[in-house]
Amino acid sequence: MTSVEEPARPGERIRDAARTRAEILDVATREFARAGYDGARVDEIAARTRTTKRMIYYYFGGKEQLFTAVLERAYGVIREAEQQLDVDHLDPVAAIRRLAEVTFDHHERHPDFIRLVSIENIHGAQHIAASEELGRMGSPALDVIRRILAAGRESGLFTADVDAVDLHAMISAFCFFRVSNRHTFGALFGRDLVDPAQREHYRTMLGDMVIAYLTAERTAD
Amino acid sequence: MTSVEEPARPGERIRDAARTRAEILDVATREFARAGYDGARVDEIAARTRTTKRMIYYYFGGKEQLFTAVLERAYGVIREAEQQLDVDHLDPVAAIRRLAEVTFDHHERHPDFIRLVSIENIHGAQHIAASEELGRMGSPALDVIRRILAAGRESGLFTADVDAVDLHAMISAFCFFRVSNRHTFGALFGRDLVDPAQREHYRTMLGDMVIAYLTAERTAD
DNA sequence: CAAACAATGTACGAACCAGTACGTTAGCTA
DNA sequence: TAGCTAACGTACTGGTTCGTACATTGTTTG
Numbered sequence: 148m149t150s151v152e153e154p155a156r157p158g159e160r161i162r163d164a165a166r167t168r169a170e171i172l173d174v175a176t177r178e179f180a181r182a183g184y185d186g187a188r189v190d191e192i193a194a195r196t197r198t199t200k201r202m203i204y205y206y207f208g209g210k211e212q213l214f215t216a217v218l219e220r221a222y223g224v225i226r227e228a229e230q231q232l233d234v235d236h237l238d239p240v241a242a243i244r245r246l247a248e249v250t251f252d253h254h255e256r257h258p259d260f261i262r263l264v265s266i267e268n269i270h271g272a273q274h275i276a277a278s279e280e281l282g283r284m285g286s287p288a289l290d291v292i293r294r295i296l297a298a299g300r301e302s303g304l305f306t307a308d309v310d311a312v313d314l315h316a317m318i319s320a321f322c323f324f325r326v327s328n329r330h331t332f333g334a335l336f337g338r339d340l341v342d343p344a345q346r347e348h349y350r351t352m353l354g355d356m357v358i359a360y361l362t363a364e365r366t367a368d
Numbered sequence: 369m370t371s372v373e374e375p376a377r378p379g380e381r382i383r384d385a386a387r388t389r390a391e392i393l394d395v396a397t398r399e400f401a402r403a404g405y406d407g408a409r410v411d412e413i414a415a416r417t418r419t420t421k422r423m424i425y426y427y428f429g430g431k432e433q434l435f436t437a438v439l440e441r442a443y444g445v446i447r448e449a450e451q452q453l454d455v456d457h458l459d460p461v462a463a464i465r466r467l468a469e470v471t472f473d474h475h476e477r478h479p480d481f482i483r484l485v486s487i488e489n490i491h492g493a494q495h496i497a498a499s500e501e502l503g504r505m506g507s508p509a510l511d512v513i514r515r516i517l518a519a520g521r522e523s524g525l526f527t528a529d530v531d532a533v534d535l536h537a538m539i540s541a542f543c544f545f546r547v548s549n550r551h552t553f554g555a556l557f558g559r560d561l562v563d564p565a566q567r568e569h570y571r572t573m574l575g576d577m578v579i580a581y582l583t584a585e586r587t588a589d
Numbered sequence: 590c591a592a593a594c595a596a597t598g599t600a601c602g603a604a605c606c607a608g609t610a611c612g613t614t615a616g617c618t619a
Numbered sequence: 620t621a622g623c624t625a626a627c628g629t630a631c632t633g634g635t636t637c638g639t640a641c642a643t644t645g646t647t648t649g
Contacts, residue, residue, distance in 0.1 A: 162596060162645055183490050185406035189637060199598055204638070222556075264552055265486050269404050272551035286556065312559050313573065317542065323549065324541030330493035331485055332540075335443075335507065338533050352534065356581045363580035383615055383626060410607060420628055425608065 168206050170196050175203075176217045180259035183266050184214055215274040218267060219281055221260045228253050229287040239299030243361065244354040246291060247318050251350050254322040255341065261326045289315055305361045314357070321353050389427050391417050396424075397438045401480035404487050405435055436495040439488060440502055442481045449474050450508040460520030464582065465575040467512060468539050472571050475543040476562065482547045510536055526582045535578070542574050 174195045178187045189210050193200035207213040232249055234242035254261060267274055275281045292311040299305035325340045333339045340349065395416045399408045410431050414421035428434040453470055455463035475482060488495060496502045513532040520526035546561045554560045561570065 164596065167596080183404055183406055183487075185404055186490075188635090190635090198596095200638085201598065202596080205596075210637070262490060264549065265490060266404075268549055268551050269407075269483060269486060269490075272555040275552060275555040281556070284556075289557070312557055313570075315557070316545070316553065316561060317573075317577065319549075319553075320542045320545030321538065324537070324545055327548070328485065328489055328540075328544065330489045331496060332537065334493040334496040335502070335505075336510070336533050336536070340537060349534075352538075355584070356538065356577060359580040359584035360577045363576070363584060385626065388626080409605090411605090419626095421608085422628060423626080426626075431607070 164206075167196075167198050167202055171198070171203055171206060171213070172217060172220055175213050176221065176259055176263070179214055179217055179266065180262040184210075184270060189213075211274070215278050218263060218274055219278055221257075221263050222281055222284060224257070225253055225260065226284060226287060229291070232287065232291055234291060234295065239295050239302060239304050240358055240362075242291075242295045243299070243357055246288065246295065247354050247357050248350060250288070250318050251322050251353055254326050255346070258326050261323060264323075265327050286315070299361065306364055307361070309361060314361075317360070318353065318357060321356070325349060388417075388419050388423055392419070392424055392427060392434070393438060393441055396434050397442065397480055397484070400435055400438055400487065401483040405431075405491060410434075432495070436499050439484060439495055440499055442478075442484050443502055443505060445478070446474055446481065447505060447508060450512070453508065453512055455512060455516065460516050460523060460525050461579055461583075463512075463516045464520070464578055467509065467516065468575050468578050469571060471509070471539050472543050472574055475547050476567070479547050479562075482544060485544075486548050507536070520582065527585055528582070530582060535582075538581070539574070539578060542577070546570060 171192070175187075175192050178192045178195070181187070187210075189200055189203060192213075193203055196202075203210075203213060207216055228249065232246065234245050237245060289311055292314055296305065296309060296311055296314065300308070329339065329341050339345070392413070396408075396413050399413045399416070402408070408431075410421055410424060413434075414424055417423075424434060428437055449470065453467065455466050458466060510532055513535055517526065517530060517532055517535070521529070550560065550562050560566070
């Protein structure tokens with residue numbers, strides 16, 4: 148037919164299920180992260196893709212399942228980053244610092260992920276609960292933390308009997324808050340926690356905090 | 369007219385501007401916190417009050433301004449709690465611990481506030497920016513922190529030259545995350561950070577962490 | 590090469606929802 | 620007690636938004 152309006156772009160197939168699906172996910176991620184679950188518009192997501200709203204319902208079933216799919220992929224990304232974490236050659240202190248830095252960097256590089264998690268918490272984690280994939284997806288970081296803590300305890304470097312999940316919460320809290328509450332914190336205290344000029348400062352601060360906690364003599368309780 | 373349907377309840381005036389306004393704010397706080405800004409319904413808020421939707425627009429002007437008013441009151445509550453904080457009679461270590469505990473307790477007791485702040489961050493803190501009241505409202509906690517840090521530094525108890533805003537961020541991050549990310553964290557790691565049985569554990573952990581950071585010898589940088 | 594099916598597009602509907610036009614009443618004050 | 624105004628209620632509208640019925644086209648396979 149060789150239409151003038153629609154030049155046959157070579158290499159770009161008209162029909163490509165995988166690409167269409169992926170493009171919808173990309174756009175939906177941005178849109179949900181930008182406006183929240185209820186603020187996001189299915190029509191708007193469709194408009195920003197090269198396909199139509201019909202395809203969203205064809206591939207995902209509905210807005211709710213689309214959001215779940217977005218979450219699944221976002222969590223998949225951080226799981227991958229954690230899996231590539233190799234700290235077995237480091238001493239416990241350096242290993243914990245490295246882990247904290249990787250977590251710090253990932254949160255900073257993925258503000259959309261942070262926003263999605265915030266949004267999911269507003270909705271009581273109902274999409275995670277409804278997702279099989281997210282249910283059985285453990286956290287590689289937790290295993291790493293467990294190993295480091297065991298090594299640190301044995302070598303006598305780490306004082307207390309710290310729980311791996313607790314330490315993960317401590318590190319995540321700092322990294323997450325810095326990004327998630329950037330706007331209100333900035334508006335109220337006049338300081339941008341994600342200011343690039345302060346990046347090294349906060350990255351060091353996190354490591355110092357965690358190491359200080361792990362190596363301090365605990366007050367008897 | 370002495371209607372059978374509407375018994376004249378004594379002590380409950382039919383017309384009370386202040387009470388109506390306050391009731392709208394109460395209900396709106398719950399509703400916004402429950403469903404987010406876009407998820408909340410003006411009709412639903414009105415239905416849960418003893419008045420009508422018309423009054424919301426009469427008193428607040430619109431949904432946007434209503435949310436701003438809700439935020440202003442919520443921040444006012446935490447500011448009051450901070451103002452009643454008296455730690456001048458304590459030594460720096462005890463004072464910091466006390467401050468951390470008060471912050472911890474307030475976050476735990478006001479999950480709606482946490483949710484509102486999360487929601488406001490999703491929207492880029494635009495309502496705070498639009499509010500004069502919130503703009504000039506400082507943080508009493510910051511002044512307290514500054515005083516404690518100065519005392520701790522002078523007495524040689526605290527090592528480093530820690531910034532008050534940074535310390536506030538550190539404490540807030542832990543307290544905030546524990547409540548704000550309760551649902552996703554619980555779903556993914558099988559641990560309820562707000563479990564009453566764990567409350568003392570996390571309250572102590574926060575204090576230990578902050579004190580360890582403030583008293584540790586810092587690695588040269 | 591002809592079914593058969595996967596992938597895609599169009600057009601529409603029904604419910605929802607923020608906001609308002611307009612009318613009413615309580616309670617204070619002159 | 621007349622009259623005025625703040626406080627309140629009803630009923631509606633215009634636009635939006637999720638979801639779908641129905642039609643169509645590319646692609647693969649027997």
